[in-house]
Amino acid sequence: MSLQTLMHALGVLMESWSGLATLVILMTTLKLLVILLLKNTRVVSQQQRERFIQLPPGPPTLPIIGNMHQMIWNKQPAVFRWIHRLLREMNTDILCLRLGSTHVIVLACPEIACEVLQKNDEAFSSRPATFASGLFSFGYKGSSMSPHGEQWKKIRRVLTNEILAPSTEQKLHPIRKEEYDYLLRCIHNNSTNSSSTSNMNFVGVRQVAQHFCGNMIRRLVFGKRYFNDLPTSLTSGPGQDEVVHVAALFTAVNHLYSFCLSDYFPVLVGLDLEGHEMVAKDVMAILNRLHDPLIEERMHERSTTAEKGKSEKKEARDLLDVLVYLEDAEGKPLLSFQEIRAQIAEMMFAIVDNPSNVVEWALAEMMNRPEVLRKATDEIDTVVGKDRLVQESDIPRLNYLKSCIREAFRIHPYHPFNMPHVAIADITVAGYTIPKDSHVILSRTGLGRNPKVWIEPLEFRPERHLNTPNVRLNDPDLRFVSFSTGRRGCPGISLGTSVTMMLFARMLQGFTWTKPPGVSTISLEEGKGSLALAQPLVLQAEPRLAAHLYVSIK
Structure with missing residues (x-):
């Protein structure tokens, strides 16, 4: 359909309809149709170009939408x-x-993954702009979600040189x-002080692990x-705000880069067809309510100190002190x-999910493999x-x-x-052309459960990792x-390792852990x-150390 034909059709409709509301609807429709026509022209040009390049294999695509119809059809369960x-x-x-005009390249082979993230790392050093990532990063002001550019470089330097520096960690x-x-x-204390005999020594592992991370x-x-x-x-567990905080963090990491329709058709942002935007906004409202007063208080403290002329x-x-008190070359807040x-927010997102999940899975697997639990x-x-008590050292x-945790990962x-x-930029990987602006993702299960790489990949065998001192x-x-x-x-491998291993080791x-x-x-x-x-892990815990090591918190 040509733009001239489209305008004629809209003119006919406007002759039969009246009113300001109708005009607004028609103008909005015209805008959307013009955008789709322009996008269609770009997609046709893109499809002509693709005839001369070799893309990785994939299912057949439709004009304009590509495989979007299949993605929508398969939204449930995931x-x-x-x-x-x-x-x-x-x-x-x-x-x-x-998906729309965006190529999404999925990798499930270690050699190809290394070719992307090691050999050609610089060519794949940016991030996509999505509704959730823009919201969660306050307009790409952080490090992990920001596209390649000066802002990302600035915050990355702060992370590596200040926040996650060995001196700060120590x-x-x-x-x-x-x-x-x-x-x-x-x-x-919670297990031995239970008021109900039927609940004696029962521990919800997921709740304990997640709130430890929080x-x-x-x-x-x-x-x-x-x-x-x-x-x-203090032994009564997290308060209401802490429960809400951890839940919001998990909701955020679950919605980040979640194949939202508007991420590939930005013209749909604001319509919230999937309810994705409302969830993301609710999460940020919670985090801002809880985080902002603490940040503002600390920034006020810094400005007050500066006004008094304290130079030490x-x-x-x-x-938070590290972030607030950083200075530029002129002595102003960096x-x-x-x-x-x-x-x-990004530091919060980074630490709540992986340690708690991997420890819960490791314990679940070990309950069915008592010889592994005994060796550990x-x-x-x-x-x-x-x-x-076991320490980081x-x-x-x-x-x-560590092999048990690696196997769970x-x-x-x-x-x-x-x-x-x-x-x-356009780049060749494994003999295929990866077009500029493609999104490249590594399948964690595709790599970790790949039968070409791992013998009996679904079997929990920590021994397979014991090949290094x-x-x-x-x-x-x-x-x-x-x-x-x-x-x-991830610049925080050392901190992440410490938190994960100490949660598991302690x-x-x-405790001696047994099935209910x-x-x-x-x-x-x-x-x-x-x-x-699918079901949070609940186990029985019996103390296995001397009583004086479990000093009650007053």
């Missing part, structure tokens, strides 16, 4: 299950989907140690576990309020003993425990894909993904719409 089914059905480790070690102690004491990141960032007044007893360098109490908000506790008893020698990642990389949680060969790599890689050292009465096997079924356990 888009990632449809994509992984395509990988299996087409017997390929590299897949090309076209300064904050006492805070982490307090949270490790609190974890142990909280589980012990407590940890709040302490590291804000210097406090609770947003408001302390509860009556302040010792950072937490990561980061704006928006930049601080963005980076704090034997290693702790040998390396650490039972007269003191013990982690390098706990190779079997391999089989049971929290996210089906890593954060998308955007090609900043110092087992690490990340895999540089990308046979599975725990921490991302390259320019867009739970194993402090009447349960012979722990179900390892995944959720329909996620890779998390």
Whole structure:
């Protein structure tokens, strides 16, 4: 249909309709149709170009929408299950989907993944602009979600040189140690002080692990576990704000890069056809309500100190201090309020999901493999003993425990894909052309469960990782993904390793874990719409250390 024909048709309609509302509707419709016509022209040109390049294999596409109709059809239970089914059905480790005018390239082969994130890392160093990523990053003021550019470089330098520097990590070690102690004491006191005999020693592993991560990141960032007044007893668990906070963080990470329709057709932003925008806005309203007063208070403190002329360098109490007190070459604050908000939100997103998920899955698998659980506790008893609590300094020698966590990361990642990389130019990968602006994503399950790479890939076998004197949680060969790599890689591998391993090690050292009465096997079924356990893990915990190590929190 030509634009002239379209205008004639609209003219006929306007002759028969009247009123201001009708005119507004018609003008909006005209705008949408013109945009679609222009997009159609671009897509036709793109399709003509694609005839002369070799894209990775993928399902047939339709004009303008590509594979969008298939994605919408397969939204339930989850888009990632449809994509992984395509990988299996087409017997390929590299897949090309076209969503609107955007090529989405899915990788499930370590060699190809290394070619993208190591050999050609610079060419895939950007991020896509989506509604959720723009909102969660306060207009791309942070590091992990920002497109390639000066803002990303600025905040990345702050992260690597200040926030995650070894000196900062060491300064904050006492805070982490307090949270490790609190974890142990909280589980012990809650289980042994249960008022109901029927609930004696029962522990919701998911709740404990998730709120440990929430407590940890709040302490590291804000210097406090609770947003408001302390509860009556610190062993009573998180308060209402803390529960809401952790839930909001998980909602955010679940909605980030979630194949929303408007991410590929930006003209649809604002219509909120999937309810995606409302959820994202609700999340940010919660985070802003809880975070902003603390940030504003600290920034006011800094400005007051500056007005009094105090020039001595302040010792950072937490990561918020680090961000607020950074100065540029002229002695002025380096980061704006928006930049601080963005980076704090991103740090929160980064730590709540993976440690809690991988520890829950590891314990679930070990309940069905008692010999693995026995080997793990034997290693702790040998390396650490039972007269003191395991510490971060013990982690390098706990190779079997690290192997258990690696195996859980391999089989049971929290996210089906890593954060998308955007090609900043046309490039050839594995003999295929990856067009500029393509979104390239690594399938975490496609890599970790790949039968071409792993023998009996669905079997939980930590021993397969015991091939080095110092087992690490990340895999540089990308046979599975725990921490991302390259320019867009995770700069917090050391902190992430410490938090994950100490959560796991303290739970194993402090308690004997058993299945609830009447349960012979722990179900390892995944959720329909996620890779998390379908049913939160509930186990019985019996203290296995000397009583004085479980000092009650007053």
